Amino acid sequence: MGGYGWISLTTDYGTFDGFVAACHGSIARIAPEVRVIDVTHHVPPADVARGAAVLAQTAPHLPASVHCAVVDPGVGTDRRGIAIGTPDGVLVGPDNGLLVWAAEALGGLATVVELTNPDWFLSGVSRTFHGRDVFAPAAARIAAGAPLADAGPPVDPETVVRLPDPVVTVADGWIESEVMTVDRFGNVQLAAPGDVLAGLGADLLVNGNVRARRGSTFADVDRGDLLVYEDSAGRVAIAVNNGRAVVVLSVRPGDLVRLTPREPA
Numbered sequence: 001m002g003g004y005g006w007i008s009l010t011t012d013y014g015t016f017d018g019f020v021a022a023c024h025g026s027i028a029r030i031a032p033e034v035r036v037i038d039v040t041h042h043v044p045p046a047d048v049a050r051g052a053a054v055l056a057q058t059a060p061h062l063p064a065s066v067h068c069a070v071v072d073p074g075v076g077t078d079r080r081g082i083a084i085g086t087p088d089g090v091l092v093g094p095d096n097g098l099l100v101w102a103a104e105a106l107g108g109l110a111t112v113v114e115l116t117n118p119d120w121f122l123s124g125v126s127r128t129f130h131g132r133d134v135f136a137p138a139a140a141r142i143a144a145g146a147p148l149a150d151a152g153p154p155v156d157p158e159t160v161v162r163l164p165d166p167v168v169t170v171a172d173g174w175i176e177s178e179v180m181t182v183d184r185f186g187n188v189q190l191a192a193p194g195d196v197l198a199g200l201g202a203d204l205l206v207n208g209n210v211r212a213r214r215g216s217t218f219a220d221v222d223r224g225d226l227l228v229y230e231d232s233a234g235r236v237a238i239a240v241n242n243g244r245a246v247v248v249l250s251v252r253p254g255d256l257v258r259l260t261p262r263e264p265a
Helices: 021-029 048-061 101-104 128-142 194-199 247-248
Strands: 007-009 036-040 065-070 081-086 088-093 111-114 168-171 174-182 187-194 203-206 212-213 226-230 235-240 254-259
Touching: 007 021, 007 048, 007 128, 007 194, 021 036, 021 101, 021 128, 036 048, 048 065, 048 088, 048 101, 048 174, 065 128, 081 128, 088 128, 168 187, 174 235, 187 247, 194 226, 194 235, 203 226, 235 247
Parallel strands: 007 036, 007 065, 065 088, 212 226
Antiparallel strands: 081 088, 081 111, 168 174, 174 187, 174 254, 187 235, 203 212, 203 254, 226 235
């Protein structure tokens, strides 16, 4: 496998401390010519599902890259570190479900290896900072052209940890779906694909009592009104024009939201 000109970083490290800079430094010491794209470092701490969703929705829009992702509440335990080769890039991180949705979005898990080669890591690996000492150096070596086979032994893709599929139920005229993410604008993204909206009417109820209207952009409803639409990731989403849908609906990731027709007055 040839090298890559880009590495993306997705973590829950935040930007108040030096954790992200240390990961950048690990990359630069091994592959100084490789450019780094910071996807986000504000995944909620230890929220593997949120990190997986953000990475899966972002990676297909980046240049062919090595995607290094670290949301790792099991750091220092016997969970594996892995690298996944796909038709459109490589993913590096903990084997806790974080990487799989993105791997599927990039064409599927073609090759998986366990990161066990100590020559690929920084000396004196910390038990609590594998992002700096294991995953960033491995990503840098892959980007610089090292073959995945040098990282460690092959892994059966069927044994890679997967997150549970989010709940989506589509029926005649209504849908029920798990909340995937809430963005900084307070928009609520559901797991349901946007094309299911074709089976809904224009006037809707959210969870049985909150009035909403189906549209395609925020200005399709009046200021303060609720909009149901297909977002830029191709998912059903709920927003408030000049407001925060998450406050109106009082939901969080993992909750179920039901969209049903609103009967005429």
